[in-house]
Amino acid sequence: MWELIQANKRKSFFLFIGMTILLLLLGYFIGSAVNPYSGGITGIVIALIILFILNMISHFSGSKILLAVSNAKEVTKKVHPQLFNVVEEMRIASNLPAMPKIYIINSPAPNAFATGRNPKNSAIAVTAGLLSMLNRDELQGVVAHETSHILNRDIRFMTYASIMLGTIVLISEVFLRGMFYSSLAGGRRSSSSRGGQGQLIIMIIAIALSILAPLFATLLYFAISRKREYLADASAVRLTRYPEGLASALEKIAGSHEELKTATKVTAPLYINNPLKRKGRKASSLQSTHPPIHERIKILRNMAHGANFSDYQEAFSNVKGSVKPIIPASGLTDHEDIQIRKGEAGKGKIKNARQSKRNLEDLMLNVDRYDFINCVCGLKMKVPPGYSGNEILCPRCGRKHKTIK
């Protein structure tokens, strides 16, 4: 297991170097395009400064930023005791040094992600839609998948990579927009007065690079994130000893048509399933952040013999029809016989549509810290956290109720 983590750390390093080179190239050419004499060096220096600042930010608060842009809110055990239970269970199973912080995203779209600097400072975020849709075994599968991301040090890599990708996108956008507006404002003067042909070529390279760099960075980021999903699935099964739980959860997630509005191109690879649903795109294209979900389900359901990595690899080869190793060789040497346990995936949580919608809405209000007052007459009052009065009169029976300040 340790070597799997080492392999991941190595890959993170290469990705980091790759993205840094891309960023420096971008800085050099944009700098040269702006000022042909000393601009290249200035561009590199500026890119390095931005990189340094952003790395500091992503090291100390990258996960906070990602959680904030995803509109995730930290919750207490009172809001969803079962979720806390399941996370605690997986923390013990995976031997994490600290309990991950738990966040809920107020969205009916079922999805989840993990983030953080290291296993000591990690967080798991799930959407309200996921909680209302899955039973305990399925939720356990999803939480185990996220715990695996924490355990495999994917979270740090993903957090860094998404901030780096964000930087490259940002610099390119600023440059391209700047070009566009300066050309509108009579930029012809500067291009014809100095430079000449060499300058024109550099300008073209700078423009091409600022269009292509975000694409390259995205491809690099996505390529590695796809493989990590398989690995996290495999580790999740090892933790829960119950592949059907995750399979059934993925099936429910794939079947949902709700859209996660807070997900962006940068945060998409973090989630358990790609939150950006685009019509008419082939699921397994280069740009996809995740392996096709139906393939993941098929592999999980193919695991008949046991829950170890070698069993996952066997199922993977069966489904994909190739012998390409998805689990690093070190993970396959462990031949411990891990039996699959019995569970209740697919059962439960089938209430009428109205009731489950109401449960989902109540959960979202709970996350938003609404106060729930149940009057004895049967009327339920849901009071927002900023409510100004000290007491509320039940409009049905006239009883007075105190509000929590």
Place this chain on the structure above:
Amino acid sequence: MIILELHQVEIDYCPDCKGIWLDTGELELLIEDETEKKRLLNSFKKQEHTKEKLYRCPVCNKKMDKVLLDDEGDPVMIDKCKKSHGLWFDKNELYLLLDKSNAGKDNKVLNLLNDMFNYETGTKGEGA
């Protein structure tokens, strides 16, 4: 504004002024009769000059329009968000509107509103 729930129906309610907020599309859900629904929804008429105070939309906080509903009988003046976030009914207005429309005595929503706010008797609670 607080949310009230009774028999699995939710209503946004202001405990101070007893007004009711309906998000866009909720009024349509409340009226069961199809022809009545169409007639009522087509009867929206914007009022330019009115003495009634202009309210702000609880969603976008922009000033709302005053609109007349159901101008065939006794019209009811309600507030409608300019950005179509929803409708605001002052105390009793929603009940009056649904009572007047040909929903009849069997209208579940009418009964629910009655039950929730004691509109008919008005003795027990503060709602009427």
